[in-house]
Amino acid sequence: MNIETALKEAMSIEGALGVALVDYESGMSLGTLGGGQNLDLELAAAGNTEVVRSKMRTLASLHMDDTIEDILITLGRQYHLIRPLAGSTGSLFLYLALDRSRGNLALARHGLKRIESGLEV
Template sequence: MMNIDTALKEAMSITGAVGAALVDYESGMSLGTLGGGDWLDLEVAAAGNTEVVRSKLRVMSALGLTDSIEDILITLHRQYHLIRLLHPAKGTSTLFLYLVLDRERANLALARHQLKRIETDLVV
């Protein structure tokens, strides 16, 4: 079992990680952030990615898809932006883990695997 701070520290220990946040996509607010910097405002990114998640959920609803989103990947020339929706063992969640990776240093498959492990252990 891990809390938000521990989960963010674990996310930042993923090779290539430059910023991480836990975000509520209903409110658009982050429950915690770690990393980032002048060129990466995690609060702005959290709010913006809330719109990405909401938009995808609207499209899925319009299409009548009953599946759930595992993660959303945005690939930039120098970065990966990974959005992993949280699916707790019981109940529903409006939270997602957001991870920004340096593309030159990151292993995307490994990062996805590690975020899944963090999701499993996270208790909010």
Template sequence: MTIESTLKEAMSIEGALGVALVDYESGMSLGVLGGGPQLDLELAAAGNTEVVRAKQRTLKSLGLQEEIEDILITLGTQYHLIRPLARARGGLFLYLALDRGRSNLALARHRLKALESELEV
């Protein structure tokens, strides 16, 4: 599945507000869909690179030989879900913003995981 079709599929997740595929080495987005005046996805994607980097540093400092499956940030009206791609694809993560009132977090996590496995970069 291409980046564009992956982003379109992610936007079909109930409650999706925006999605991006991000390179966390550079902070640059490889693709963005959705967002708007209330959600600047380019800015959010760049900012979330710091979240991913910080968590990776923490795992390394703790000596944990674990991979991050996803990172959840819960806001009053939104969920922000960060899913780093397998290391084989190097330095990328999917970032999905959801409306809390219209989404099912468990289903969104499941769907994002499936999209990751289908994505061809």
């Protein structure tokens, strides 16, 4: 699936507030959908780039031969899921913000995994 379709599918996840496909080397978004006045996806994408970079550096410092499946940030009213894309996609990650009162974390993680497997960049 292409980027636009992947973002639309992510927004169909129950409770989705916004989604972005981000290059963590540059901090630039390849695409965003959703967001709004209370969620600036471009700013969130740039900030979460630092989260991914930091975790990558930590894994390297610890000499861990492993990969990040996802990173979860739990807020009072939201979940923020960061899923680095595996395979030949380079340095990309999917970022999904969910409303905690409407979203199901397990289903959201499963949905992002499914979207990742079908995404062609």
